Amino acid sequence: MTEDMKDEKEKVYTASKEHIKKAVFKSLAIAAAYSVFMLLIGRSTFTFLSIFVGIILGAIFLFTVNAISKNKVFVANEYIAFKPIYTNEMDTYNWHRVTSVAIGNVEDNRGRVPVTIYGVQMVYFRDTLDDEKVATSIAFALDHFVDYDLLIDDIKQICITRGISVQDGR
Known part of the structure; x- marks a missing residue:
């Protein structure tokens, strides 16, 4: 590693405002559509319930949008760290x-059903209690970040510099 690489600070990437605006619009549209639907099908007893449920749905969706806006990726020469939307802890x-x-369409198998996401998948070694190293795969969606191409280029550059195998399937 060269001396100038050690002095380089970490870069922080955040979710794009456009992605957040789309999520807000979808959230409010779903909540409003539910409220209108309940008002159209029902009697007056459903009026209060439909408005209440619509407000609850809107709050849940806005909470999700707020979480997306806090999603970050930190890239440095020594590490990469992800702050996913579902936790406040950093995955470093x-x-x-x-x-x-691997970059591009990758499989995320952390949930019950594997899904294809557009982002990055890394194979890394983690330590076990037996002092063994176990290869583990982890994937993160990155396509909603502001500077997606710059983020991917930074990851690729560090991989090339460190001799890490990288596949770009974009």
């Missing part, structure tokens, strides 16, 4: 443990 991965990176 040291580059010296990463063996390969």
Whole structure:
């Protein structure tokens, strides 16, 4: 690693405002559509209930949008860290443990059903209680970030510099 690479600070990438605006619009549209639907099908007893449920749905969706706006990726020469929308904890991965990176359409299998996302998938070694190293795969969606191409270019550059296998399927 060169001396100028050590002095470089981490770069922080955040969700795009356009992505957040679309999510807000969808959230409010779904809540409003539900309220109108309940008003059209029902009797007066449904009026209060439909408005109340619409407000609750809107609040839930806006909470999700707020979480998306806090989603961040930190890229540095020593590590990459993700702050996903579903937790306040940082998922940090040291580059010296990463063996390969795939970019583009990758499979995220953290949930019950594997889904294809547009982002990055890393294979890295984690330690176990038996002092063994186990290869683990993790994927993160990154397509909603402001500077997606710059983020991917930074990841690729660090991988190339560190000799990490990288596949760009964009």
